[in-house]
Amino acid sequence: MTCKGICTRYKAQKPVGTGRYASGQKRCQICEIFIKWEGLWCPCCGYRLRTKPRNLKYKAKLRARVEADSQLESVAVKAAEVEEIEVEAIVVKKATKKAKTAKATKKIAIQPVAIKA
Numbered sequence: 001m002t003c004k005g006i007c008t009r010y011k012a013q014k015p016v017g018t019g020r021y022a023s024g025q026k027r028c029q030i031c032e033i034f035i036k037w038e039g040l041w042c043p044c045c046g047y048r049l050r051t052k053p054r055n056l057k058y059k060a061k062l063r064a065r066v067e068a069d070s071q072l073e074s075v076a077v078k079a080a081e082v083e084e085i086e087v088e089a090i091v092v093k094k095a096t097k098k099a100k101t102a103k104a105t106k107k108i109a110i111q112p113v114a115i116k117a
């Protein structure tokens with residue numbers, strides 16, 4: 001049971017506005033890394049992954065975070081919608097270029113929002 005370096009492929013980024021465990025990330029004690037992995041065992045070293053924080057204090061914090069997450073989800077959906085709109089805008093831009101009707105397409109700013117995994 002040693003780290004083979006495979007885990008870095010599954011390395012999870014620190015989520016914004018939520019906890020790592022709350023967003024579904026798992027911790028490998030051997031590789032000392034948080035990964036995005038569906039299984040219970042580390043794809044790298046084969047050691048059992050931790051899905052929950054160890055101490056109770058953190059657990060309470062996590063529970064609060066999970067509750068906040070359900071509210072966050074609606075925001076995340078909104079962000080996803082905005083992203084779709086921007087993709088459409090790009091398509092329109094390309095189309096107008098072809099038709100040589102130079103019309104400025106609206107740019108939509110996307111706010112960084114934590115999307116629950």
Ligand SMILES: [Zn+2]
Pocket residue numbers: 002003004005006007008030031044045
């Ligand atoms: Zn590893």
Ligand SMILES: [Zn+2]
Pocket residue numbers: 003007028029030031032042043044045046047
């Ligand atoms: Zn591991």
